[in-house]
Amino acid sequence: MKGRYIKMKLVLITGFLGAGKTTLLQNLLKEYAGTKMGVLMNEFGEVSIDGKLISTQDFDLIELTNGSIFCACLKENFIKGLAEFLNYDLETVFIESSGVADPSNMQTILETTTKIAQKSYDYRGSICIADGLYFLDQLDLIPALERQVFYANAVIVNKSDLQEPDVLKEIEAKITAINPAAEIFRTSFCEVPVRALVETMGGAKQIADKETGNTWESRLKTSVLRTTATLNMQQLRLFLDEIKSSAHRIKGFVQTDQGNFEISCVNNFAVMNSWNESVSETEIVIISSVGIRIISEFHRLWEKYFAGISCEIR
Numbered sequence: 001m002k003g004r005y006i007k008m009k010l011v012l013i014t015g016f017l018g019a020g021k022t023t024l025l026q027n028l029l030k031e032y033a034g035t036k037m038g039v040l041m042n043e044f045g046e047v048s049i050d051g052k053l054i055s056t057q058d059f060d061l062i063e064l065t066n067g068s069i070f071c072a073c074l075k076e077n078f079i080k081g082l083a084e085f086l087n088y089d090l091e092t093v094f095i096e097s098s099g100v101a102d103p104s105n106m107q108t109i110l111e112t113t114t115k116i117a118q119k120s121y122d123y124r125g126s127i128c129i130a131d132g133l134y135f136l137d138q139l140d141l142i143p144a145l146e147r148q149v150f151y152a153n154a155v156i157v158n159k160s161d162l163q164e165p166d167v168l169k170e171i172e173a174k175i176t177a178i179n180p181a182a183e184i185f186r187t188s189f190c191e192v193p194v195r196a197l198v199e200t201m202g203g204a205k206q207i208a209d210k211e212t213g214n215t216w217e218s219r220l221k222t223s224v225l226r227t228t229a230t231l232n233m234q235q236l237r238l239f240l241d242e243i244k245s246s247a248h249r250i251k252g253f254v255q256t257d258q259g260n261f262e263i264s265c266v267n268n269f270a271v272m273n274s275w276n277e278s279v280s281e282t283e284i285v286i287i288s289s290v291g292i293r294i295i296s297e298f299h300r301l302w303e304k305y306f307a308g309i310s311c312e313i314r
Contacts, residue, residue, distance in 0.1 A: 007122035008085070009092040011198055012106065014148040015129030016138055017099030017249035017287055018266030020158040024129060024190035025096050031195040038062070038085045038093040042069045042078070042101070060088060068098045070105055070212040071219070079109055083117040092198070093121070099249065099287075100220060102144040102212040103151050124201040125153035128182075129190065132159035134267055135171050147212075149178045153201045160186040220248065221288040223295060225302075227311035228281045233258040235305045237272075243286065244270060246297050252284035282311075 015021045025039065038060040062081045069078035085093050097103065103126060114120040128148045131138065135157070139145055149155060155175050160168055172184050185192045233256040240263065244250055250265035253275055260275040263284065288294035298313045 007120065008090055009198065010082075010095070010110075010121035010123045011092065011201070012095045012097060012103060012123075012126035013129070014097050014101055014103060014126055014152065015099065015156075015158075016131060016134075016142060016145050016148070018251075018264070018269075019099070019129040019131040020156070020190045021096050021099070021129055023158075024127070024156065024192075024194065025094065027190055027192075028094065028194040031193075032092065035092065036088075036090045038088060038090045039096065040064070040069075040078075040081050040085065040093065041096045042074070042098045060085070060090065068101050068212075068219070069095070070097075070101055070103055070109070075105075075109065079113050079116065082109070082113040082121070086113070086117040086119045086121070100142070100144050102147045104147050105212045106151065123203060124198055125203055126151055127154050127156065127194070127197070127201075128152035129156045129158050130171060130175065131266065132157050132163040132168065132171065132186075133269060136167070136174065137267075139174060146178055149175055149182070152179060152182050153203075154183040154185065154197055155179070156185045156187050156190055156192055158187050158190050161188040221291050221294055223286050223288065223298065223313060225252075225284040225286070225298065225311055225313050226281055227309065228255075229306075229309045229311070230255050230257055231282060231306065231309075232256070239301055239305045240265060240270060242301050243297060244268060246288060246290045246294055247286045248289045249287040250284060252282070253279045254282040254284065255279050 013021050013024060040062045042064045062084065064074050064077055064081060068074060082093075106126075110121060110123055130149070157168060157171055157175075168186060175182060175184055231254060236254060236256055240250065244265045244267070247265065248267070250263065250270075252263055254261050254263055260277070260279040261272045262275045263272050264270070286294060286298075290297070295313065302311060302313070
């Protein structure tokens with residue numbers, strides 16, 4: 001007698017820029033160590049930074065960059081990637097969406113994937129990460145964030161250790177108003193029993209798809225800075241301290257006179273972590289909060305702190 005076909009589990013991870021999606025992904029990769037799993041990673045910018053942060057892990061990875069997988073700009077490739085994974089011998093596939101993802105059309109995407117692959121996923125639903133520091137400020141400004149919460153099975157309020165208890169209660173009240181059924185977790189560094197959570201998730205909410213808000217017209221301006229020069233660490237910190245006020249998100253890898261570093265900035269919160277792997281050039285991705293004006297800010301601040309050092313900004 002033939003064995004029963006077991007569908008491959010599929011889980012979507014959402015959350016605005018810098019909320020902690022890659023941290024959650026790193027955690028769950030440890031929990032799922034020894035299992036057959038795949039990751040489809042979506043970076044809004046044209047350069048993959050997060051893929052490098054998890055590249056040492058033993059799993060199958062597909063990366064889609066320069067847009068949102070729910071937008072027409074990448075949706076076709078997203079569907080192809082999902083269909084491709086269905087031909088692998090995997091138990092679970094995780095999708096790390098871009099920070100600006102609006103997953104309102106996820107059900108339609110899955111239906112199209114099934115038609116192409118002639119197989120379907122066991123879609124467990126989505127886990128949304130809310131930034132405990134900036135969620136209340138972002139919610140009214142970023143329409144996709146409300147959609148991420150609305151379609152979530154569980155919401156992780158990350159960086160809770162950095163926020164006041166009264167504000168956390170307000171965040172949770174906002175989440176519950178948007179999605180009363182969502183399970184809410186307070187965490188730091190996205191430390192939740194994610195494997196147990198996935199196993200108990202009840203699947204996608206049975207709500208008709210809406211049009212996604214991810215379009216060419218609505219996409220945020222993203223710029224990439226590259227230079228082969230070794231940068232002065234003190235000047236770099238000053239540069240980042242000024243440019244971050246014009247950005248939703250800054251991330252990348254830098255060569256400095258004090259070694260190589262991975263940088264990560266969300267609004268006014270910034271960290272620089274030592275990076276022991278080789279870096280062929282400094283490469284910084286900035287997702288603008290001021291539109292195209294970010295380019296002139298780049299040039300002004302680069303000239304202020306790194307006059308005479310050549311770089312490419314686009």
